[in-house]
Amino acid sequence: MLGNRKPTDFEILVYEIVRKVPLGTVTTYGRVTKRLGRGTARSVGTALSKNPFAPEVPCHRVVRADGSLGGFDGHTSGPRLQDKRRMLEEEGVTFLPDGRVAPACIRDAG
DNA sequence: CACCTGACATAAT
DNA sequence: AATTATGCCAGGT
Numbered sequence: 001m002l003g004n005r006k007p008t009d010f011e012i013l014v015y016e017i018v019r020k021v022p023l024g025t026v027t028t029y030g031r032v033t034k035r036l037g038r039g040t041a042r043s044v045g046t047a048l049s050k051n052p053f054a055p056e057v058p059c060h061r062v063v064r065a066d067g068s069l070g071g072f073d074g075h076t077s078g079p080r081l082q083d084k085r086r087m088l089e090e091e092g093v094t095f096l097p098d099g100r101v102a103p104a105c106i107r108d109a110g
Numbered sequence: 111c112a113c114c115t116g117a118c119a120t121a122a123t
Numbered sequence: 124a125a126t127t128a129t130g131c132c133a134g135g136t
Contacts, residue, residue, distance in 0.1 A: 033118090042131060044133095046132090046134075062117080
């Protein structure tokens with residue numbers, strides 16, 4: 001099978017941090033890197049796109065720096081992204097009229 | 111080893 | 124404000 005592989009050390013580190021993001025809040029790809037002291041926002045996104053530990057690792061609580069959603073379940077648009085938004089709304093995260101997460105809900109990782 | 115791709119971020123247009 | 128170009132770095136081929 002092509003999709004099956006062991007998570008790398010870097011990916012494990014990312015999951016360790018994202019695991020701790022509290023209900024009702026979100027953090028950003030960039031803030032995760034900062035907390036990690038390694039990699040870039042982009043490489044964190046790539047790691048999360050392969051997250052094999054959902055929902056134990058709540059990767060839906062990680063969004064872009066400007067509050068836009070980013071991706072979910074390997075997709076950057078479409079119904080998966082809608083799922084991500086619904087999940088966040090369920091948890092109490094509020095959205096602006098333009099579809100971005102309200103800045104007040106964005107917290108530092110860690 | 112030499113590319114290539116990707117759930118990003120920021121600066122410049 | 125919206126779009127484009129560049130830089131970034133980890134992982135796969």
